Amino acid sequence: MTVPQWSVAEVRIWLGNRGMGQFSETLCVQHKVDGQVLLSLTETDVREMIGTSCLGDVKRLTLAVKELQLATPTPYDHIRSSNGSSPAKAVYARFDSEGSTLSDDALTHKRISRRLEPEYSKLFLSYCYMFSVFLITAFVMVIVHDRVPDMEKYPPLPDIVLDNLPYIPWAFDACEAAGVVLVLIWTVTMFFHKHRFIVLRRMFSLAGTVFLLRCFTMLITSLSVPGAHLQCSPKNYDSLWSKLQRAIAISKGFGMSLQGVRTCGDYMFSGHTVVVTLLNFFITEYTPRRMHWLHTLTWVINIFAVFFILAAHEHYSIDVFVAFYITSRLFLYYHSLANNRVLHQGDRRTRIWFPMFSFFESTIDGIIPNEYEWPLSLPWRSAAKSD
Template structure:
């Protein structure tokens, strides 16, 4: 080999940066060569002009990736021939699990380029109607309402005689003169706030989910009342409230008639149907008033703050009227408020958090006896219900909607 040929081969190796390495970043297809063996093969192949030597060296060393610039393991940079711009991937800068691509030419680290990736399409709606679940919750509420009236129909015969046993000592009833008209005021307020709450539920966009939540909570409250006032019968708190005379015996037919009478009056005295006594712990009037306020506050628009205040005031005045009428002891009202608010808050807290809908050692709320029913009704609800409203009936929207064949 002449000196001119040796110099020519040396210049070629200097100009080719990949010729000095034995393996490329994308792997090698040939066997590993001993130290210095690769250089001798390249030199001899270049001098002799044989194609086999070039196939073993240049085909492997000169192999280029599909993208401009191959990543090197040293600095995680992407280099490209003929370009002074480098890009790198920074694992520490991630937003929404999307890596950012930074321009290496900017020294202060600014110039972040965010790649907006659209959210994947959901196969199922986030807030499904599931009307059959709402019907199931309604049946649950009706069943427990009938259970409550049945318990009262049977309890009426066990109420202590008013002429023998007077009212229990009560700090409010003992210091407030009885006013019979106050009960009518309380029940009128119940009618007003309950109808107001019903309007907000009907116009709520997710009315079926809201309705079944209310049905379940009311059903649980009715069930608790049917147990508490039946197991412990208190003396009459009022000396003027009318109670039907006792028969000193009961039959299935008598109980059925009493139940139908109570249901026909919706449990209100202003209808003249609630003439059976003994349902004290806890107060049903307080339950309805507080529950209606919670419904209005939770599922009405936030801008309806005056309505929230009016509902709260109406509930408070209604409870005070119950006490003034001596229809319940003070402890009945306090227990009713506590049980209603705790049950409402527990149910909605569980409904708004996905992790609380799963059974596990860390979720102690899953030990509630009604948790399986709650899980079945709420498992497909994906988060907090938005305060959205629409028209509940289809026919006005159908007439106002633009027909596909109509131009105007």
């Protein structure tokens, strides 16, 4: 009988065999811990249940549970390593996001997620969240355009990069073209990725959060126009409705100059840098580690897109730096929490400071493997099945 099939009585026997029978009353009688519950326990759970200040007891019981977790077969245990290592290690050798075999210590905390349901309702909510934030961002862009400083009174601020980089008229269009290339690569990746709905949910939630932060930074301080060629001046709209109409126009054009959208005042921080950086990181994370050429390509596109933004003198250097830093850090923090079972499930601070993360990732208990499939059912295959 496997561990998930253990009854409460069998958990009591296991505790006795491990020399921890003193915890039987608490775990088995008071909390009714069976095999499935036992496998889900974290150190925080153990500490709360046994209610002891003795660190040795907490650690011994936690390590015993972790041994069971590693020894319990997973849906990927059919993957065996050539050197005869354990199934769990074979799984991590195959799916480690860093491209190398994880250590025994890493195996204690990381594992391939066992529950990978698409959860369409969460996907829909994450999209609504991102869409709402984009509308708010467009409206804030209209407001900050009204507040843009007079160019004659407030000339461009000193900037080490812009002062030494000649203005290139076509550079901003080149930046947006680079973004379109990344969108195409990302679309193809998501078309074939087996867990596309989980990944898209993560992208929507991250994009919404970053752009929500951008709304605050745009409103807090109005920077002067970074280049005289922009010819920016305040625009006074007569009514709230006219502002909403302008915000809708910005949203329809995705804020892109290629779509005829020109805005001023939305400098801190660069939305274009956010988009190309997010696309780069998601493509790199959710494509096979061996595709080095693709990862190199996306990084080169990301770097050149940032260069084109500066060459177009559309943003100050600090706008681009802050945008890249915030976007990359949020991406890494989100995935570190999502991939680490101990931080994800056992730390109450995660639920307090990242409530949206806790909701969207509530059923994910490990790493999302990069698996691919043909998503469309072919007509002749459907006919064969019906026969």
